[in-house]
Amino acid sequence: MPNALVTGASGGIGAFYADRLAARGHDLVLVARSTDKLEALARDLRARYGIQAEMITADLTDPAQVVRVVDRIRSGTPIDILINNAGANVASSFAKVADAELEALIRLNVTAPTLLTRAAIAGMASRGTGAIVNIGSVIGLATELTSGIYGATKAYMLTFSQSLAHEFGPAGVYVQAVLPGATRTDIWRHSGRNIDEIDGLMEVDDLVDAALAGFDRREAVTIPPLPDVRQWEAFEAARLAMRPNFANGKPAGRYV
Ligand SMILES: NC(=O)C1=CN([C@@H]2O[C@H](COP(=O)(O)OP(=O)(O)OC[C@H]3O[C@@H](n4cnc5c(N)ncnc54)[C@H](OP(=O)(O)O)[C@@H]3O)[C@@H](O)[C@H]2O)C=CC1
Numbered sequence: 001m002p003n004a005l006v007t008g009a010s011g012g013i014g015a016f017y018a019d020r021l022a023a024r025g026h027d028l029v030l031v032a033r034s035t036d037k038l039e040a041l042a043r044d045l046r047a048r049y050g051i052q053a054e055m056i057t058a059d060l061t062d063p064a065q066v067v068r069v070v071d072r073i074r075s076g077t078p079i080d081i082l083i084n085n086a087g088a089n090v091a092s093s094f095a096k097v098a099d100a101e102l103e104a105l106i107r108l109n110v111t112a113p114t115l116l117t118r119a120a121i122a123g124m125a126s127r128g129t130g131a132i133v134n135i136g137s138v139i140g141l142a143t144e145l146t147s148g149i150y151g152a153t154k155a156y157m158l159t160f161s162q163s164l165a166h167e168f169g170p171a172g173v174y175v176q177a178v179l180p181g182a183t184r185t186d187i188w189r190h191s192g193r194n195i196d197e198i199d200g201l202m203e204v205d206d207l208v209d210a211a212l213a214g215f216d217r218r219e220a221v222t223i224p225p226l227p228d229v230r231q232w233e234a235f236e237a238a239r240l241a242m243r244p245n246f247a248n249g250k251p252a253g254r255y256v
């Protein structure tokens, strides 16, 4: 059974991914900062599902600690499924947030998943099988709904996934971008929001089960709260229809 590595496994969406993957019989590598929570989860999953669960305590905003996870991916039992889930938002507005906090957000939401993917995907491509799951957000498509760079980091998870799918799909690597809407986890408290004021909250088990339904269908992009998939398909079709028109040596008539 393939091994899976889940970042941000100590709570929220990542902990449910760990549970569901363990239920499917996958051995796991669980990554987050909270050793106590990872230990409790690993103990519980081993007992309930009879799987192997390793833990790596790592702060993914710290380049040296990301390297430890990269080293595990490159040198231990091969990782066949990588779930890039760890992520956060910031509490202050773009104008007020400290530079260091913005940089940490980019390291967690963008740089770490990029480096972990690079470490995992070469092996997957050489084995001709494997899966990368990148947790974005509907905010990546609706960046007006929040302040600052969170939406931009989540848009990256979508475009990064599309680019990887194009490059590594032919080598047998499946890449899925998952775009949750508002989901009942601690991310809201951590980013200074009152969860009781959020409309249309999805329960985290529903979110992960829907994301895994999309995974089983090998969807490139899974948007659990979107009722009519034709809206996403029309959006993608409009993007692809523009593509042939980008290769012009002269500016468009409206600029001359
Ligand atoms: N909940 C929502 O409404 C939505 C969430 N998302 C995305 O889903 C993903 C999971 O978020 P969610 O479960 O909601 O959030 P939670 O805050 O509930 O969980 C975040 C997880 O990431 C880990 N994490 C946070 N910071 C770091 C760090 N610096 N280094 C390593 N691990 C870290 C946390 O563990 P620890 O503290 O132990 O390190 C925890 O396991 C994120 O990428 C988020 O952007 C997308 C759309 C909606």
Ligand SMILES: N[C@@H](C=O)C(=O)O
Residues within 6 Å of the ligand: 089, 136, 137, 138, 139, 146, 150, 180, 181, 182, 183, 187, 191
């Ligand atoms: N987690 C939310 C924002 O902070 C979202 O992505 O909807």
